[in-house]
Amino acid sequence: MAKKYYAVKRGRKNGIFTAWADCSAQVQGFQGAIYKGFMTEDEARAWLAGGDDTAAAGERTVKKSAAAETSRPLDADYIIHTDGSCLRNPGGPGGWAAVIETVATGNVEERSGGAAETTNNRMELTAALTAVTSVPAGARIALYTDSQYLKNAFTKFWLPAWKKRGWRKADGEPVLNQDLWMQLDAAFAERHVQFHWVKGHAGNPRNERCDALARAEAEQYRR
Numbered sequence: 001m002a003k004k005y006y007a008v009k010r011g012r013k014n015g016i017f018t019a020w021a022d023c024s025a026q027v028q029g030f031q032g033a034i035y036k037g038f039m040t041e042d043e044a045r046a047w048l049a050g051g052d053d054t055a056a057a058g059e060r061t062v063k064k065s066a067a068a069e070t071s072r073p074l075d076a077d078y079i080i081h082t083d084g085s086c087l088r089n090p091g092g093p094g095g096w097a098a099v100i101e102t103v104a105t106g107n108v109e110e111r112s113g114g115a116a117e118t119t120n121n122r123m124e125l126t127a128a129l130t131a132v133t134s135v136p137a138g139a140r141i142a143l144y145t146d147s148q149y150l151k152n153a154f155t156k157f158w159l160p161a162w163k164k165r166g167w168r169k170a171d172g173e174p175v176l177n178q179d180l181w182m183q184l185d186a187a188f189a190e191r192h193v194q195f196h197w198v199k200g201h202a203g204n205p206r207n208e209r210c211d212a213l214a215r216a217e218a219e220q221y222r223r
Helices: 020-027 041-049 120-132 148-155 158-164 178-189 205-219
Strands: 005-010 015-017 033-038 060-062 078-086 092-102 108-118 140-145 192-197
Touching (some): 005 020, 020 033, 020 192, 033 041, 078 120, 078 205, 092 205, 108 120, 108 205, 120 140, 120 148, 120 205, 148 158, 148 192, 158 178
Parallel strands (some): 140 192
Antiparallel strands (some): 005 015, 005 033, 033 060, 078 092
16 A cells, blocks of 8 residues: 555644544544645645645545534545444444445445344444455545444544553543453454544435444344
C-alpha cells in the first residue's frame, strides 16, 4: 500500500500527517473540519498553502449533519455498518449484524448472529468486533454505528481510562462487557478505524439493513 499524506486545513491541529490514525484524531468530531489525502508531501503542502478554508471539490468536510456522517469516507479500504438489538433489554434474546463493503471491489458481505440471553450493548459490541476482525490487520476502516456506547469508548477515550484503572469506571464500579472491550481494544490496535455515528431508524439504508438482520436473529431466540 503506497504511503499517503493527510493534510488538515481545519481541525484540532492543522498540518500534514503520514498516518490516518493521526489525521483522524484531528478531524473526527471537529465541526467544519477540512482535510484531504495526497500521494506526495509536496501536493499536500501546496494544498495547505493555497486558497481559503472553504471546502473545494474533492475535499472532505466533517459536519454534524446526518448527510455528512453517511458520506463516503476518505481513503477507507472497508466501509462497515453495524447494529445490535435486544428484544427484552437486558437479559432477553438479541441479535447483531454487520454489512461490510470492500471498497476496491465493491463487494458487500452481510454477517449476523444472536444469543438467547444478552443485552443491547453486548450485541452492538459483538457486531463491531466480528466485522472489524473479518478484515486484515492494517486495514483502514470506516465504521458506521448508531451506538454512542461503542463510539464514545474510543473517540472520548473512555477505554484507555478504564484500562488505566484496572477495568473500572470513574466511580470504581467494574466495566461491563470487559471481555468484549478487551477484544475490541486489541482488534482496533491492529487497524485504522474511523468512526461515523448515524442516527438509528432514520433512513440510512445499511443501518436499516443491519437493524432488520439483527432483529431477525433475535426473533429466532424468542421463547
